[in-house]
Amino acid sequence: MKTEPFQWIEGGGATSAAGWMACGVAAGLKAGRNDMAMLLSDRPAACAALFTSNKVPAAPVQYDRPLAAKGRCRGVVVNVGCANACTGRAGYADTVATGRAAAAAAGVPVEQMLVCSTGTIGRRLPMDRVLAGARAAAAALRPDGGAEAAAAIMTTDTVPKQAALRVKIGRVEYTIGGMCKGSGMICPNLATTLIFLTTDARVAPAALRAALKAAVAKSFNRVTVDGDQSTNDTCVLFANGAAGGPALSPSAPGWKKFVSALSAVALSLAKQIVMDGEGATKFVTCAVEGAASAADAYAAARTIANSPLFKAACFGGDPNWGRVICAVGNSGAKCAELKTRIFFDDVCVFDRGRLATDAENARLADVMKQRAFEVRVDLGMGRFSDAVYTSDLSHGYVSINADYTT
Numbered sequence: 001m002k003t004e005p006f007q008w009i010e011g012g013g014a015t016s017a018a019g020w021m022a023c024g025v026a027a028g029l030k031a032g033r034n035d036m037a038m039l040l041s042d043r044p045a046a047c048a049a050l051f052t053s054n055k056v057p058a059a060p061v062q063y064d065r066p067l068a069a070k071g072r073c074r075g076v077v078v079n080v081g082c083a084n085a086c087t088g089r090a091g092y093a094d095t096v097a098t099g100r101a102a103a104a105a106a107g108v109p110v111e112q113m114l115v116c117s118t119g120t121i122g123r124r125l126p127m128d129r130v131l132a133g134a135r136a137a138a139a140a141l142r143p144d145g146g147a148e149a150a151a152a153i154m155t156t157d158t159v160p161k162q163a164a165l166r167v168k169i170g171r172v173e174y175t176i177g178g179m180c181k182g183s184g185m186i187c188p189n190l191a192t193t194l195i196f197l198t199t200d201a202r203v204a205p206a207a208l209r210a211a212l213k214a215a216v217a218k219s220f221n222r223v224t225v226d227g228d229q230s231t232n233d234t235c236v237l238f239a240n241g242a243a244g245g246p247a248l249s250p251s252a253p254g255w256k257k258f259v260s261a262l263s264a265v266a267l268s269l270a271k272q273i274v275m276d277g278e279g280a281t282k283f284v285t286c287a288v289e290g291a292a293s294a295a296d297a298y299a300a301a302r303t304i305a306n307s308p309l310f311k312a313a314c315f316g317g318d319p320n321w322g323r324v325i326c327a328v329g330n331s332g333a334k335c336a337e338l339k340t341r342i343f344f345d346d347v348c349v350f351d352r353g354r355l356a357t358d359a360e361n362a363r364l365a366d367v368m369k370q371r372a373f374e375v376r377v378d379l380g381m382g383r384f385s386d387a388v389y390t391s392d393l394s395h396g397y398v399s400i401n402a403d404y405t406t
Helices: 059-069 088-106 127-140 146-152 205-217 255-275 294-306 308-316 322-330 358-368 395-402
Strands: 020-025 036-041 046-051 075-079 113-117 161-169 172-181 194-199 234-239 283-291 341-344 347-351 372-378 384-391
Touching: 020 127, 020 146, 036 088, 036 127, 036 146, 036 194, 046 059, 046 205, 059 088, 059 113, 059 234, 075 088, 075 127, 088 113, 088 127, 146 161, 146 172, 161 255, 172 255, 194 255, 205 234, 205 255, 255 283, 255 384, 283 294, 294 308, 294 322, 294 372, 294 384, 308 322, 322 372, 341 358, 347 358
Parallel strands: 075 113, 194 234, 283 372
Antiparallel strands: 020 036, 036 075, 046 234, 161 172, 172 194, 283 384, 341 347, 341 372
16 A cells, blocks of 8 residues: 655644644624634745636635735735625725734734635625724734634534645655635635645745645645635645745755645645535545546536536435436537446446446445445546546535525
8 A cells, every 4th residue: 555755744734834823713703603813924935826717706806816926925814704705896995904904913014914705795894893803813823723713714614624744855844734614605716715725845936836736726626515616715825934944846856745745735625625515415526537638537527526416316315327427418528328437436337338237226326325435437538537526415505505694
């Protein structure tokens, strides 16, 4: 069995790396809980970020994009309960005021403090509470505050999401950690939910962005809960160099190892999002192989993963593999009935025109009772493959979103 070239940190998160502090505080945005968080480096840091490609981006996304593009940011302040999206110029001014208050309280340049919001679209922030919360968060920062921050940024999440690991490159041991939130309105394109990744490695902004794009491509951009991409999706990677050692770059030894470790943290967090999808009872890997192109493999996997019919069948444990081949046919990928094979875990339910036997259907029903399983489709058209991770569509999902604002 191949061993991983890194060591996972039990209970690790965004403050596992040296020089990082965080906290969660109660600003009165959500009753009876912490509802604002701050994450900050104790020294200057490089950053790279990816944002939603939704054409109606929230005010914090508009504010953060030009700041992150400069490649030097030390932290972020986050509020829940209100997305500050579709709030016009006044909403943008609220984000500016939040960033200024947080930066002043933390003692960092205003252009180095990002702002993120999550919650209901189309509502203004209660700024008296938000500004007081930003100041309180700056005063509460501490090196062991990562778990508290991860809990504070939850919305419909039922559990906080964090991960961290150590990786040795040359003679230096680096730590990479992170936290994220997300349970619904999950269907990524460039980024998904709110994700904050940290490392104590020294990496220049351009190299950091290359690493982030590589990590996100096969993690956060390969998950879906409901097919809806948020107005607020933001993924930020910070690197403060606190571990010492030479700068890591694509031309330096150990770069692939660093990107692999970063990708592992990102994938862990991405899978945690799906496992905690709104109302989710199943975690399903939708894998496609034998595709004619990489685009075909991704399109087929994503269409299966987003199919409400397939997801509802997963919730009910209904062994209806017809939902899978129907989705493949709708995906735009090159495919043919007499070349396609479909597996649920190791059970072949359709083999190039041969239908599953009663015994195979019985085994399929057992597979679908599991908390997690894989649906694998071999298109028989080429050599390309991909996978997307999804959850089922349950009564719980409908209930949560039927009453979201009421």
